[in-house]
Amino acid sequence: MATHAAYMHGTKLSVGSVLWSWITTVDHKRIGQLYGVSAFFFFLVGGIEAVIMRLQLAQPDSTLVGAQRFNELFTMHGTTMVFLAIMPMSAAFFNYMIPLLIGARDVAFPRLNALSYWVFFSGALLLHLSFLAGTVPDAGWFGYANLTSAQFSPTHSIDFWMLGLQVLGISSLMAGFNFIVTIINMRAPGMTLMRMPLFVWMSFVVQFLVILAFPAITVALILLMFDRFFGTLFYAPAGGADPLLWQHLFWIFGHPEVYILILPAMGIVSEVLPTFSRKPLFGAPVVIYSGIMIGFLGFGVWSHHMFSVGMGPIADSAFSISTMLIAVPTGVKILNWIGTLWGGRIQFSSPLYFSLGFIAMFTLGGLSGVMHSSPPVDLQQTDSYFVVAHFHYVLFGGSIFGLFSGVYYWWPKIFGKLLDERLGKVHFWLMLIGFNVTFFPMHFLGLIGMPRRIYTYAPDLGWNFWNMVSTMGVFVIVLSFLVFIWNVIATTRSGAPAPADPWDGRTLEWTIPSPPPVYNFATEPVVHARDDFWVQKHGDGHGAPPRKGAPAAHVDTASIHMPPPSYWPILLAGALFVMFSGALVSIYQVVGGGLLTLYCMIRFMLEYHHQTDVGPPAGGPH
């Protein structure tokens, strides 16, 4: 507990106890940082994999890495980017920002929050142990049955993938429930749902997508596990089963997953644009409803990933229409963002640049999405480089630009230092140019017949030039990340300290110091409007004068009770790891790990059982 007290009061600590304090932390802000650092690390790993792939594809008949290695690269690249880079980067923002944005001291279940992180860590570890074991997953991030059956993938490679994803799924589910309860229960007084910041709203929708979509992939993976370990025939045509069962289950998860990846970025953009155009979000209720609509429709379009499998004309038509429908709320959102800028006083700072990049690139990705919502057209485009271009415009041009916007926007709040604006803009322009040079030609490649997931191609097909261009673009992207990393290092060493409200912000997180104290808010904020902080500073813009907040009562911050640290989350996650990895080793390890997990679970649950003084309910100022 000594380290906890020291953390609370900012005393200096030895390296060992600093490490220990991070391992046992249950503070949502530190967990957010853990997520952020891990996500950035895996983003670099996935990026290196991408660079090697592009080098291999720069020329026809290239022999740089060979077939097997290339297949492993795109499988791990896709899996890493989706599950270990974008999702946890969003989770970093959920963790750090949601309590601050809704005026709470923590999330609803701080230890569960720590557990989610450590379980995520276990899953990522399990997945990457495959590199050490020398059997790297090689069936693509969507792992189609029956290629993944024991018959066609006899090594452990698919096992690593299948077990790793199950562990990651557990982590996402726990986080999902935690944030739903947090958002429903812990908003500051006066913060009605319609006054809730847009980022919180989009996160809220995402959590419902998580808890509804992840069970589908869990079921799919469990069936696959039975097929692989116990010889059942859920996906085996030999047993009369249809391998398309996997595709249905996977895409019932996989399509909402795409919105899980993009909605947080949409939320960030919806915070950044109003701040830097100094206007409220245009049509905020419409943006909220369209977010809900996108989430809802997201469950009804899974089969548009399957137009080529021969579902028959009726199913094709139905899924085509439902897919086109999604374009409506998406298009509406884009116009609302432009409407926010319209008539504003736009301040071109780096968070805004990335948000503008998001709108510009996501629009292109959305439009190419509309193109393959038409099954006859999609039959030419699916599984070609056109689709690779499309989803990178959505995931990189959308999610990554949006998330970087959030990084630049909230960096001063989180780290108490301003990032360098000039380097930020250099980063932006390099990334924008590199991104387009890399991915725009892929539209052409797809249209002239280049299939995806090929490690080599013949020289006489007319694909050489654009492949070379695309590979050169990647180096511009790499350069842009180096600029970002340089920015972080340089400004951490000697950047300007950030004031509490560097951007003239509109939401609650800007009312507290940068970085925020452990307890976030010394006194509970009371909310009277959407963009309450702005109204306090500038009035509501319709005649009402600025409303001065009530004079701060003196609060003895030392008496604020925050939940103490706990090592049970990491132990429980470790036990889970032992159990799941046991499936690759021996049944004894599975059973032993299972018992250990059970023991840790009980200790985790009963941690405060004996204590009479557990303080106020964790996290909440209620």
Add this chain to the structure above:
Amino acid sequence: MRKSLLSRIPAALLLLAVALLLSSCGWSMWDSPMTTVRPKSGFGRVTHEIFMLISWWTLGIGIAVEAGLLWVCFRYRERPGAPIPKQVHGHTVLEVSWTIVFALILLIFAIPTISAIFKTQEAPAATALRVDVGGRQWWWEFKYPDLKVVTANELHLPAGQTVALNLHAPDVIHSFWAPRLGGKRDVVPGRVNRITLAPDEPGEYPGQCAEYCGMSHANMRFRVIVHTKADFEKWVAAQQRPPVQPTDPLAQKGQDLFSQSACVGCHTIAGISGGVLGPNLTHFGSRKTMGANLMVNTPENLARWIENPGHMKPGVLMPDLGMRGEQSKALAAYLLSLK
């Protein structure tokens, strides 16, 4: 300073994009042998028409939105001393109307889409030429049940006739895709899928497996050879004849080797063997390419293949049978004599 930077970079980007596009047209990029935008069959054309319709519309919308975004950014950029802007919260009429406009535009895509879905998936006429297409790890089998012809990796079709391809896969999921002839269709184990198409013009159209199917997915290529009706008939007649006995001594030696070794376990050559795991080799000498369209069918390539198939196609299911030097040369000579 800020203004000049801001106004120059997007313009430069735009110029670059236009230059790239123009030059790409100059190099007649769209004529690539696997292009989807110069269709050579009815199926391909139906698809392409809708593609063009949606492309023009989305291009227009895309340019409008991007231009609008740029314009807003220039028009409303911060000017020193400007007051705090009006706090506009929304505009219901505007939002309802652009929602409706989007929905209407989508209707323009939906109607031809649905009509094309049904048109391209109609049951083929009884007079259609039937071909059973088998997608295997990592090669293609083409059987003509009515003509009693079997080939591998080269699909011969007559121009101007409707063809019904019945697709099936004995191992994992593949996808049949000859881009110039039309969209792809997955080949799913346990199912029979179908593509109906009528190629317009004689010519050679490369195709490729489009669904990732394991290690050598990239090497699962094929070629559709469209003949005039008369040429097609000649081709069929030649394929129906039993293979001629080789006269060349080297080839004769190869025949002996073939029939005495493990080759016969996997490959069929009419009158010699009946294996079904590998491609039928009865008229192998008449094929232009080998290894699923991986390389030209020359004695050298063939001998190299026999010596070490895994070297040319990673993961290939044909084993190295230890044939070396003279042996592989003899086998190659024999196989190429099978016209």
